[in-house]
Amino acid sequence: MEFYSQDEVQHILQVAIARQAQSSGTVEHLTRAQLLEIAEELGISPGELHEAEIEWRAQSGEMQERQAFDQARKGRFQRRVTRYLIVNGFLAGCALLASGGASIMGVPYIALFWGMFLALDGWNTYGLTGDRYEDAFRRWQHRHRLKRSVHSLLTRWLKP
Template identity: 50%
Template sequence: MANSGDKINRCYSQEDVQQILQLAIARQADDDKEFSHEVLLEIASELDISPETLRLAEDDWVAKQGEIQHRQAFNLHRQRRFKKRAGNYFIFNTFLVFMDLLTGGGINWSLYIVLSWGLLVGLDGWNTFQTKGEDYEAAFQRWHRKHQLKSSFNNLVNKFLKATSR
C-alpha cells in the first residue's frame, strides 16, 4: 500500500507533455481510428488551449501537409527523370558497345564513352536521391515556382476559355 509520501509532484516541460500525450494517443488509438474536429476542440479545451490557438496550429499543420505533398511530388519527378536518363544511358551505351564489338573485335573506344557517361549518370543519381541540403532546397524552390506558374497559367487559360464559350 502506497502512502501519500510516495506521490511526488512531477513537473514536465511543454516538449515532454507533447511527447507523453503523443505516445498515449498512439497507444490508445486503433490503426483506423480518426478523431473528429469536435473531439480535437474538446481535447484542446481540456488542455486550456484557446480555439484561436488551435485554429492557428491547425492552419500551420495543413500548410505543412501541403508542403510535404509537394516535396513528395518533387522527389517522384526527380526519380522519374533519373530513371529516364539511366534508361537512355543503358540503351545508347549498349548500342555503342555492340558497334565497337562489331567493328574492332573488342571493346576499345566505347569503353571511354561508357565510363565517362556513367560517371555523369552516377552523379545525377547522387543528386536525385539526396533530399537534404542547400542544392536540394534550391532545386525544390525552382520546381515549386515553375509548378505554381504553370498552374496559374492553366487557371487563367481555363477562365478565358469559359468566358469566351458563353
Template identity: 45%
Template structure:
C-alpha cells in the same frame, strides 16, 4: 522524477506533457480505430484551456506544414523519376554504341570511352539527385516548387480560356 512519487508531487515540463498526451491520444485512437472529429478536437482543446482561436491558428499552421510535406514528397518522386529516365537513356545509348562497335568487327574499342564518359555523367547525376542535403536540397526544392506553381497557374489560365471559348 521516480515512479514512486505520489501524484501530487509529480511535475512535467511542457514538452513532457505534449509527448505524454501524444502517446495517450495515439493509443486511444488505435484502440477505438477511428479519427477525431473537429468537435472532439474543440472539446479536447477546451479541456486543456486552449481557446478556439488559438486552435484555429494551430490547425492552419498544421495544414500548411502538411502541404509542405506533400510538396516535398512530390518533389522527391519527381527527382527519382527523372533519375530513372536518365539511367534508361544512358543504358539505351551505351548499348547502341557497344553494338555498333562490336558489329564493326574490332571488339570493344572506341565505345568503352563513351561508356566511361557517360558513366561519369550518370555518377554525377546520381550524386546530385540522391545525396544532396541541406541548403542545396532546399534551393533545388524552392526552384522546383516555383516552377511547379508557375506551370499550375499557366495551366489554370489556359483551362479558363478554353472553357470561356467553348461557352
C-alpha cells in the same frame, strides 16, 4: 518532480489520444468536435487551435510538395540511367558487329565519360539535404506553381 520537454509532451499526448480513440471505437479519425473538446481540456482556446490548424495545413502541404519533388527528381534520374544503359548497350552492340566480335573500340570511353556525369547527377538526386537541395526545391516549387497558374488561367479562358 518530473519535467517533460514539449516534444515529449506532444508524443505522450498523441499516444494517449490514439489509445482513447481506439477504446471508443473511432480508431482512425477524430471529429472536429472531439478535437475542440480535447483542446478545451488542455486549456487551448478555439483561436489558438484554429491558428495551429492553419500552420499544420501549411506544413502538411509543404511536406506533400517535398515528396512530389523527391519523386520527380528520382524519376528523372531513373530515366537518365535507363537512357545511359540503352545507348551504351546499343553502341557496344554496334561496335561488336562492326568489328566482327573482336573489339568494342571506344565505347568504354564514352560510357566512362557519360557515367561520370550520371554519377554526379545521382549524387545530387539522392543528396536530400543542405542548401543546394533547398534551392532546387524552391525553384521546382516556383515552376510547379507557375505551371498550375498558367493551366488554370488557360482552362478559364478556354472554358465555353
